[in-house]
Amino acid sequence: MARILLVEDNEMNRDMLSRRLSRRGFEVLIAENGKLGVELTVSEKPDLVLMDMSLPVMDGWEATRRIKADPATSAIPVIALSAHAMTSDRQMALEAGCDDYDSKPVDLSRLVQKIEHLLAENR
Incomplete structure (x- = not known):
């Protein structure tokens, strides 16, 4: 079972997406801001990160830069999620x-295809 870190500050988005991904067989970890997202990526080594770009404390752009700059986490795929299309x-x-990049509101089928593609590439 692939582990996905969902970095999302909006409680409704977080709840809806984590439940839908769990039903698809993914284990979902959650971070509510970019700083916590970086910390959990380092400590938990998820298989993939779904990164909202508009986050408190540290935005998704900076969080992604830090994840990709760290040799211990640089190979973990990150999919940006943004309401800005x-x-x-x-x-x-x-x-x-x-x-990769996906727009909100999330089309779950399209997002799962992107997740599965990146997971397959990363094996």
């Missing part, structure tokens, strides 16, 4: 080190 937002996420 502009091309520039996607580009900024990729430049920060995200491996």
Whole structure:
């Protein structure tokens, strides 16, 4: 069972997405801000991180940069999640080190395809 770290500050989004991913067979860890997301990535070594980009304490761009800069966590795939669907937002996420990007509201089927693709590449 793949472990996914969901870094999301919105309680409704966190609850909905974690329940739906759990039903799909993933173990879901949760962080409510970017700083905690980095700390949990280092300590728990999830198989993949779903990173909201607009977060308190430390935004998703900086959290991703820190995850990717650490040799112990740099290979962990990160998918950016953002309500901003502009091309520039996607580009900024990729430049920060995200491996993929998905817009909110989340289309679960599309997101799961991206998750499975990155997990397969990372094995």
